Amino acid sequence: MATESTDRRAEERELEAGEPKGVRPERGITRRDFILGSAAASLLISGSTMLVGCSSGSGDDQLNGEFEITELSVPESTVIQSSDFEELTTSKCVSEWATYDIDMGSILHMDCDSLAMVISPGSSNNVLTRLGFLVMSSGKVVYFLNQAIGQSEGYTIYDARGNGEVAIWTECNLRTGDWRVYLAAVNSSAKIMDPIKVDEGDADFDPPMLCVCDKKAYWTVMPDPNGEAKESDSYLKCATVSMPLSQIVYTSHGRMITNPQASDGIVTIVPRADTSSTRYQMTAIDSATNKPIKAQILPKSMRVNTAIYMNDTFVFGIEQNYNFGDGISNFGTYSATGDGKYMRFNRTPFVTPAQVGKYIVIKSTKAVVGCDMANRQFFAIDTVKGCESYGDFLISTGTSGSIVVYTSIPKGDGSGKGKVRVRAFSVL
16 A cells, blocks of 8 residues: 655644534534533546555454445436425334433444433533443333442543443543543343453553444544544554454544444444545445455545445435535535435434434434335424424434434432433334
8 A cells, every 4th residue: 555645644634633524513512522522636437437546354363354445426317305295193103112211311323223322421420421221112221330330540531432242431530631441242131241342552542442343342543633643544443352462453643533333243444545635435344254345435525524335325424514415515415316416404413323224314403204205205303392403413323123212301400310311112
């Protein structure tokens, strides 16, 4: 792989130090905001397809393979607006089958239909110190970690993901910036077995972004753009409980963007493309082999803030307007409709969408919306009375059996007390 030029590094630093080019619409609270608040040259492509060498591999042995990469090009004439869809009566589209209240301040992530990872504050403060699973069939939260393993050394829980097979979490020392990654098997009682430390780093590298896919756990290692290691590569790593020695799955010559996401055995990342100008590529990796199987390069300097590969296409979110990019120049969530067109859901994207039955499910400004692209119809799930202004967060991601959302409902007396309400809906 060719060494990056000084100009390329300079352009990357410029992009990462400030806002990307374009006009950003008014933003509400993002999921990252929510977590942090709780936790304290140009590329010339002939035609539309090419074969490009990539940096992927297993362990310390980097393999230079080839896989198909397309340049993402969406003409304005092929984009349809979800605002033009027919609105349906919600009760005729979904049925609420569960409502659960859990501790105020909790954050949830969902990577399987039966369990949702819960990161909760401790009983005496608002720092995220406990990890557990919400069992969707009963509404019971099974806490398996009541404090960070490294609490005595100044570490606290930072982020976590998990399913019925494996749990992965990061612990951070918020004073020093040091971090550790732990991995554990999950048993049939939603408890973990014998945690294993699989990685660690210091303040020169960002706390990893996490993902689980079946029995595998994935995390990123990326240099702080302002730290001493800012010229270092970024990596997607992987481990299993049976093979806890971490493997390098993908190397990006520059920082990645977006949290890794999994659906139907495919892990999606957005690394830097190996081009002479700053470009990013949505990349789908088969978790069975840890090999890339498909990628799309975004227009120069364009960024996505969510991306997932499902239904044989990339579904992605753009949170600002650009003065280039043709059909994807405006903020919103985009998905191919299967007939040569793209749907644009014209709200600022907050979280990764899900596919539940025939609906692609997306968080809107406050509500969660399901879009039936084939029939050009949509429905919106009403928010709970008294909830925060940002409304429901969608925690179902990728192909899912239910639509699961949660929101905070403050007590209303300024005490900071209240509850988090989780609701689950089945598609009719």
